[in-house]
Amino acid sequence: MATLSILNGRVIDPASNLDTITNVHIADGKFLAIGTAPDDFTANQEIDATDKIVCPGFVDLSVHIQTIDTITQETRAAAANGITTICCPPDSDPIIDTTAVAELLQHRAEATQMAKVLPLAALTQGLEGTQLAEMGVLKEAGCIGVANVQPIVNTEVLRHALEYAASCELTVFLHPQDPWLGHKGCAHEGAISTRLGLLAIPEAAETIEVARDLLLIEMTGVRAHFCRLSTARAVEMIKAAQAKGLPVTADVSLHQLFLTEQAICDYNSQVHVTPPLRTQNDKAGLRKGLLNGNINAICADHKALKADAKLSPFSMTTTGISALDSLLPLTLRFAEETQNDLITTLGYITHKPAQILGISAGTLTIGSPADVCIFDPNIHWTLNEENMHSSGHNSPFIGWEFKGKVSQTLINGRVVYNCA
């Protein structure tokens, strides 16, 4: 039986509110004990975690897989960044709307023995918003939830899709964007998009869709998660819905917590994202929503792109950020900037997203799979193309100075990444 002990680390488990210097013992791929090991336990392997933080492996709610062939490198990149479970939206090539694709994706991922991959199934066939996807069998094939990513124009179809997902006991992951307002836009509507002459996406493109979704959630009783909120007003709407008792959660991408529309002024295509970067006020509202618990989780919203995808005039570039390599350091920076305590902050990328997915991960609970991230909170480093693990170097955070770096990652009790 494979056994391992992580010794003398500052062990933080947000789910159980644990933050103390102690030892973690692992046997047969699962957590065996925290603190003193059972008398009959001997560790085959020991990791000295003195001055380091030992926490559950991170769970990320959105890692876009452009093509299934890229899954190997991205699960490896995730693992190197302490991320042990990733959720993949269905808008990959091919689209995850058949069991064959869902299974292929999981088989490819399992073969790497790196970060675990949980696919989201398409809500409608081909994400076209007309016919329901085979949600029941896709769930059987391992899909953790359903999403359409693209807006569903026909409200009747959306209603039925939500009803059907509720019948399958699947959580619906909603990407709120009105199909008409801001169509083909690439920047937040306001003084900056007007000055630059860019086609713009108004705040209402998000809030109108959130309003429609919330009414349908109430009507259908589905459990729903709002992905990548970008406006302060949408946060207020989610807050009101939660207060009413609706089963809704929400996440925010890291780049929305750090960047605003100001970043597009020199046409930096690395900040071309969907939904667009918005105002200072929105950034503040998203941060507040997270600290108040109305937004439940932080998301990398990772999309690895080839250099060509960003090598064009701004509006012609592909949206997305390669974000796995900045998940931990930016999350730590968020804690520092907001004076939020580490245990709560780490919760946003561990047990909170795991709860949203309804999986037994993101905790150090005895008996659960031993997915662990060990990081040194005091290492200063600068993100650059050479030290990125992802195949995509499309990051606006290149050149940023970070504090905190992953030293080891364990998945099912096995060391899958060791920086030394």
Add this chain to the structure above:
Amino acid sequence: MNAIQLDSKGCLKHFLGIEGLKSDLLIKILDTAASLINNKAVKKVPLLRGKTVVNLFFEPSTRTRTTFELAAKRLSADVLNFNINTSSSSKGENLIDMLRNLDAMHCDMFIVRHNAVGAAHFMAQHVAPQISIINAGDGQHEHPTQAMLDMYTIRQYKGDFAPLRVAIVGDIRHSRVARSNIHALRILGVSELRVVGPKTLIPKGIEALGVKVFNNLKSGLRDVDVIIMLRLQRERMQSALLPSANEYFQSYGLTEERLKIAHPEAIVMHPGPINRGVEIDSSVVDGKRSVILQQVSNGIAVRMAIMAITLGTLSEQKESH
């Protein structure tokens, strides 16, 4: 923003947009254009002899391209014209590849028109260092040479910018001419700058550029010295921005009657091409307040001045005398 268009000495290296330029540079362009126009004895000057200017037009254009070609030829440059169908070059890598190919031909200046915002800026970032880029229109962003010829025309008729009230009327939302003119008129310090049009054609937050918004034409025209009418594209009628051409003319068309609301000495400008009877009445186009044809003829000298200043041949010429 646009810092890339100036070299370390603050001289023009590219001409990408009016935003961020200093008034003395704009005045220098106007003065240079004036000296070229006044020197009527010589139709052709040797300022760009031995230089190759490439017109890279990714959007159809006859007038702008022709005036650039004429301007370059009057400066004694060699001119190449590339009219590129955007549908066959919508991929960014083609733009980069095309640049590298043109780089290899040892050209000196690219005049770029493209439907994407920031296209000229993007090319300036990626082009070989000896090449200058002139923006001949990037999406709905800027059309800086048009703005300079408009400024030239205004100065020609009005002299000083400081006391002027200027109204830009029509489709502000989709107009790069409007944006460049707004920047230029703010930099040159007019006393009041208005934009006039229905809410559907006024983009959000335009006030931040230093303009007053008027949704009513009559109040927008009151006492103005300069009226810049914008072209209204017919496709705007199909996208729920406007009910009809007829309704637009009734509400926002410039007629002799409405012109009376403006200052009695007001001039009427239009960047062309004109839709007679849509944004402006024929009698105004051909009337005595219209300076529209003067704009076209000023366009050549102003573009000559911009090309010579950007390539730095003007100062060389002076030094050699």
